[in-house]
Amino acid sequence: MKIYTYLLLSLTVAILACQPKAKKLEDADLPPAEEIPAKPADPISYRCAGTEPFWGLRIMPNGIEYDRAGEGQTMYPYQAPSSKGDTLFFQTEVKLEKMTSRISIKIWPGSCSDGMSDNTYPFEVRVTRDGEALQGCGE
16 A cells, blocks of 8 residues: 555656756746736645655645655644745744754746646745755646
8 A cells, every 4th residue: 555655646746746957046046026927816825846856745724744755744834934026935844753854945936847747837946854955846
């Protein structure tokens, strides 16, 4: 049963996956505000994913769920985001058995190409979890 769960998670992440080559992303890389479409009506519900490594993220009013292939799931408490223009910033942490895990999420409108299935998503996402930077797409 675990193999099917892992395969289903991998398939889901692969479908939602973003560009396989990660690039260093700084605030200067963001497009000018006039080129960014309006953010969605409900800024607290997102599904995000990326590849290399495969990861998935769901931001919901009741928490932030992070999944990474081979590591399992971590649930973080929801903290309302801050914003700068159309960019949202989420930061939260959770105490685990042996450490405190911290996650920062940056979401901004922009066409994000899915390198595995050629899908395009309306948001670009950068996640920093316990010091590791990940990039992907969101909807």
